[in-house]
Amino acid sequence: MGVGATRDSAPETVQDTTLSVRISLDAMGGDYGPAVTVSAARHTLKKHPELRLWLVGDQDRIQEQLGDTVDERVQVVHASEHIAMDESPAVALRSKKDSSMRVAINLVKNGQVDACVSAGNTGALMAIARFVLRMLPGVDRPAICSALPGVGADTHVLDLGANVDSSSEQLFQFAVMGSVLTSAILNVERPTVGLLNIGEEEIKGNDRVKQAAALLMQSDLNYIGFVEGSDIYHGKADVIVCDGFVGNVALKASEGVANMLTQFAREEFSQGPYSQLAAAMALPVLKRLKRRIDPRRYNGASLLGLRGIVVKSHGGADELSFAYAIEEAMLEVEKNVPEHTASHLESLLVEGVET
Numbered sequence: 345m346g347v348g349a350t351r352d353s354a355p356e357t358v359q360d361t362t363l364s365v366r367i368s369l370d371a372m373g374g375d376y377g378p379a380v381t382v383s384a385a386r387h388t389l390k391k392h393p394e395l396r397l398w399l400v401g402d403q404d405r406i407q408e409q410l411g412d413t414v415d416e417r418v419q420v421v422h423a424s425e426h427i428a429m430d431e432s433p434a435v436a437l438r439s440k441k442d443s444s445m446r447v448a449i450n451l452v453k454n455g456q457v458d459a460c461v462s463a464g465n466t467g468a469l470m471a472i473a474r475f476v477l478r479m480l481p482g483v484d485r486p487a488i489c490s491a492l493p494g495v496g497a498d499t500h501v502l503d504l505g506a507n508v509d510s511s512s513e514q515l516f517q518f519a520v521m522g523s524v525l526t527s528a529i530l531n532v533e534r535p536t537v538g539l540l541n542i543g544e545e546e547i548k549g550n551d552r553v554k555q556a557a558a559l560l561m562q563s564d565l566n567y568i569g570f571v572e573g574s575d576i577y578h579g580k581a582d583v584i585v586c587d588g589f590v591g592n593v594a595l596k597a598s599e600g601v602a603n604m605l606t607q608f609a610r611e612e613f614s615q616g617p618y619s620q621l622a623a624a625m626a627l628p629v630l631k632r633l634k635r636r637i638d639p640r641r642y643n644g645a646s647l648l649g650l651r652g653i654v655v656k657s658h659g660g661a662d663e664l665s666f667a668y669a670i671e672e673a674m675l676e677v678e679k680n681v682p683e684h685t686a687s688h689l690e691s692l693l694v695e696g697v698e699t
Contacts, residue, residue, distance in 0.1 A: 345479050348414055357407065361585060363394060363570045364394050364395070364396050365392070365394055365395050365396065365400070365458060365459075365460045365634065365674050365677050365678070366396045366397075366398070366454075366456070366457040366459075367395070367396070367397055367457055367458060367459045367461060367554065367670060367673050367674065367677070368380050368397075368398040368400055368447075368448040368449075368451040368452065368457040368460045368461070368462070369385060369397060369398065369399050369400060369403035369446045369448065369460075369461050369462075369524040369670070370400055370401065370423070370448045370460070370461065370462035370463070370464050371385075371395070371399045371400055371402075371405075371406050371444060372402060372405075372423070372444040372445075372463040373401075373427075373444065373445060373463040373464030373465075373498075373657075373659075374430070374462075374463030374464060374647065374657065374658075374660070374661055374666075375463075375659050375660050376660075376661075376662075377401070377405070377579045378399075378401065378402075378405045378406050378408070378409045380463075380518065380662060380666055381399070381410060381463070381666055382399060382406060382409035382665055383408060383409065383593030384661075384662045384663045384664075384665075384666035384667040384670060385397050385399060385418070385471045385643035385670070386413065387663055387664075387667050388667045388670045389415060389417060389418070392671075392674065393482075393640050395417065395530045395674065396418075396419075397417065397418050397670075398419045398420075398421050398448070398451055398456070398457055399418060399419070399420050399421065399643075400421045400423050400444045400447045400448040400451070400554075400587070401421075401423050401426070401444040402423070402424075402426070402444075402496050403420055403422040403591070404420070406420050407420065408542065412542055418541070421447060421448075421451070423442055423443060423444040423447040423448075424442045425440045425441075425442045425443040425444070425446075426440075426443060426444055427440055427443045427444075427445050427464055427465050427468045427550060428465065429464070429465050429659055430465075431465055431468060432467075432490045433465065433470070433471040433472075433678065434442070434471070436452075436465065436468035436471070436472065437468065437471045437472055437475060438598075439481035440649070443466075444464075445462055445464050445468060445469060445472055446472050446476070448460045448462060448654075449472055449473055449476045449477065449654065450476060451675035452476075452477060452652040452653070452654070453476050453477055453652065454645055455697045458640045458653065458677040459623035459652070459673040459674075459676060459677050460473075460652075460653070460654045460655070460673070461644075461653070461654075461655045461657060461658065461666075461669050461670055461673050462655075462656060463656075463657035463658065463659050463661050463666060463669070464659070465642035466488075466506075466656060466659075468485060469647070469654065469656055470488075470506055470647065471563065471598070473486065473647055473650055473652075473654045474486055474650065476699075477650045477651045477654070478481065478650070478651050479524060479649055479651065480649055480650065480682060480685060480686045481523070481686060481689065481690065482686075482690065483513060483517050483649035483685075483689065484517065485506065485507050485517075485649065486648060486649040486650055487502045487503040487504075487506050487507065487517075487518045487521060487522075487588070487647075487648050487649060488502060488503055488504040488505055488506045488545035488588070488591075488645045488646070488647060488648075488656065489501065489503070489504065489518075489521070489525060489645060489646045489648050490502075490504055490642060490644055490645035490646070491529075492577065492595075492598070492642060493577065493581040493642065494576070494577045494578060495577065495578050495579045496579040497579050497580065497582070498530070498642075499576060499577070499581065499582065499583070500522050500525060500526045500529075500535075500582065500583050500584070500586055501522075501576060501583075501586070501591060501594070501595070502521070502522045502583075502585060502586075502591065502648065503546075503585075503586065503587060503588040503591050504583075504587050504588065504591040504592055504595050504645060505588045505591060505592035505595075505622050507587060507588040508587065508588050508589040508592075509587065509589065510551060510587035510588065511632070512551075512552045512553070512554075512556040512558075512559060513556075513559070513585075515539070515552065515553070515556035515559075515585055515586075516556055516559040516560060516563070517649070517689070518585050518648075519539070519556075519560055519563075519565055519583065519585045520529065520563075520565065520685070520688055520689055521648040521649055521685050522535075522537070522583040522585060522648070523535050523537055523566070523582075523583050523688075524584050524681065524684045524685045524688050525567055525580050525646060525648060525676075525681055525685075527684075528675075528676075528679035528680075528684060529675055529676070529679060529681075530582070532582055534566040534569075535566060535579045535581075535583050536568050536582045536583070537566055537567045537568065537581060537582070537584075537585065538567075538568050538569065538570065538571035538581030538583070538584045538585070539553060539556060539557055539560065539563050539567075539569070539570050539571065539584075539585050539586075540570075540571060540572070540573065540584050540585060540586035540590060540591075540594075541553055541570035541571070542572070543570065543572060544569065544570045544571065544572060544627055546570070546684060547635065548567075548570070549570065552587075554558075556585075556603035561595060563652075564691075568580075568581055571584055572592055576594065576598070577598075584615075586681070590690065599639070602639070609630075613626075621683070635695055639658075639665075640661070640662065640664050640665040640668060641668060642669070643657055643658050643661055643665040643666070643668045643669050643670075643672075644656070644668050644670075644672030644673070645657075646672065646676060646681070648681075648685065649685070650682065651672060651679070651682060652682060653676045653677060653682060654674070655669050655670075655673040656669075656670050657669035687694045
C-alpha cells in the first residue's frame with residue numbers, strides 16, 4: 345500500500361487550475377436540501393478555482409441560499425420535481441422525469457458536466473443512473489464503493505448496498521472496479537484485493553465466494569485471498585470485495601461500534617472531577633483521534649460500473665461532509681475512472697477471464 349494513501353490527502357490532490365472540472369449537484373437531495381448542498385458548493389468553490397458547478401433543483405430555493413452571491417462558475421438549473429428519501433425507486437424512475445436527481449444525471453449523459461453528486465434516495469439514484477448512463481461493457485450491475493479508515497491507510501470496500509445478492513462473476517467485476525478506483529485515487533500501482541469471507545482458509549465460504557476466488561486467481565489483479573471482517577480496518581488489503589448485503593451490514597455495524605465507543609468515552613470522562621481533569625489533559629489527543637475517524641471525511645461513495653461518474657453522499661450530510669463528496673467526484677474526473685475501468689475489463693476479457 346502506498347505511503348500516505350489515506351483519505352486525509354485525497355481532497356487536496358486536485359490542484360490543476362488550467363482545466364475546469366464541471367459537476368452537477370442534486371441540490372434538493374438529502375435530509376437538508378439546499379441549506380447544505382448550496383453551502384457546501386460555496387465552500388468547495390473557494391478551495392478549487394478550477395471547479396464549475398451546476399446546482400439543480402427548485403430555482404427559488406437555491407437562489408434563496410445563494411443570496412447575493414454572484415459567481416460565473418455557478419449555474420442554476422431549474423427542476424420542478426423532487427424525489428423523497430422514502431420514495432420507491434421504480435416510481436421515481438417512471439414518474440419523475442423532471443426531478444433534480446434525474447436532471448443532474450442527464451447533464452452527465454449529455455456531456456454538459458463531468459460528474460454528478462447527490463445525497464438523495466440511494467435506490468432511486470442507482471436506478472436512474474443505470475437507466476440514463478447505462479453500464480460499462482462487461483459490467484452487469486453498478487456497485488457502491490467507499491473508503492473506510494484503517495491502520496496505516498484507507499481501505500476501499502464494495503459493494504456497500506447496491507446488490508444484496510451477487511453472483512461470483514459480479515463479485516469479480518466489483519474487484520476489477522474497486523482495484524481501478526483505488527489505483528487512480530490513491531496512486532497505488534497494483535492495489536491488493538481481498539475477498540471478504542468467514543475465514544481465510546480455502547475450504548471456507550459459500551460456492552459463490554469460492555467461484556469468485558477462482559476467477560480472481562486467474563486474473564492479473566493483485567489478489568491476496570480471503571480476508572475476514574476484522575481485516576477491514578487493519579489495512580490488510582487496499583480493496584475488499586463482498587456482496588451488498590454483507591457490505592452494508594458490515595458498514596452499519598462498524599458505525600454502531602464507533603458511536604458506542606464515543607458514548608462510552610463521554611460517560612467515563614464525566615465520572616467525577618478526576619475524570620474531567622483527565623479529559624482536559626487528553627483533549628488534544630482526543631481531537632486528533634476524532635479527526636482520524638470522523639465519518640464526514642469519508643463521505644462520498646462511488647457508483648462504479650456506469651458510463652459516467654456519479655457520487656452518492658450520505659443523506660444526513662452536513663456542509664463539510666457534502667464538500668468531501670464533491671471533492672471525491674473531482675478526483676474521479678481527474679483520474680478518468682470510468683475509462684480506466686472499461687479498459688481494464690476489456691484487457692481481462694481479451695486475456696480469457698470471462699465474466
